[in-house]
Amino acid sequence: MGMYGELRERGFDLVSDTSVADWASRRQSGDLHRVDFQVPAGFEKYCRILHRVHGPSDGGLSDSFLPWSDYAQSVGLAIRPDTRWYEISRRDLRLRSISPDVGGLDKISGPAYLEFIVERLPAEAPIFAGYWDGIQPQHEPGTSFPTARLGVRDYVLFRVSLAALLDAFRSESGFLFDFPALLWPENKSWYLSTEVDYNSTLVGGSEEFIDALLAHEPIEALPIGPDIDLTYRAAP
Structure with a gap:
């Protein structure tokens, strides 16, 4: 079974009317070098979740997923x-x-983020999940997927309950497809975005939401301004 079939079996409904994402595209800054190009402008606060570092541990006999801070401290x-x-x-x-x-x-970090929002939304709350059309192996012969343009990429959107989303991405589930590149609830109170070339994820939300996320372990997150440039153009 392909990715699309797996998604459908796990409660993901394909979104045909992609205008559900218009609010986000209207609020993008227009400057692809800014945080608020990836995450819509207008949220009270933003943060950056650092993806854990995937490398060998225990003498190379097993894999580790360690936070950046472990390595930064060592150097x-x-x-x-x-x-x-x-x-x-x-x-x-x-x-x-x-x-x-x-x-x-x-x-x-993915399951930890979902466990975090479970504390703030009811299990039946609708969540929109987006996958970049250019990389995810979800196409099937004879099937056309409508896409929404967000930033510089086109995304296939799905609507799924928070409970089904959590079940799909529990770390022990063995489900192999990648975590969604985009997530936002129907009430638009927060927005999560991972650009395909980024090794961190950007989140916008209320001050209370972001402050709580910054303190939520095992996520490693840092507050960041909407005008910060994380592209190579601004690299030191």
Whole structure:
């Protein structure tokens, strides 16, 4: 069974009317170098979730997913909201063979984020989930998927209950498809976005929501301004 079939079996309904995303596209800043191009402008506060670093541990016998702070501390670097991974890895040659997950929340941070929002929304709350049309293996012969343009990419959108979304991405479920690139609730109170080339995820929401997310373990997150440039153009 392909990805689309798996999604349908797990309660994901394809969104045919992609105007449900118009509110987000209208609020994008228009400057692709800003945080509020990936996450709509107008939220009270924003943060950046650092994807955990995927590399060997225990002498290379098993995989680890460790926070950036573990490695930054080992090389004597204080992490800023706009720190790039290479600023850490270039200080230790041994770190150049490992990297954070790119393009989606990792298998620790993703379920942790969903557990976080379970505390703030009822289980039946509708959530919109988006997958970049250019990378996810969801197409089926003879099937056309409507897409929404958000930022510089086209996304296939699904509507799913919070309970079904949580069940699909529990770390113990063994479900193998990637975490959605976009998430937002029907009430538009927060918005999560992972650009396919980014090793971190951006979230906008109320001050209370973001402050609580910053304190939620095991997520490693930092507050960030909507005007910050995380692209290579601004790399130190």
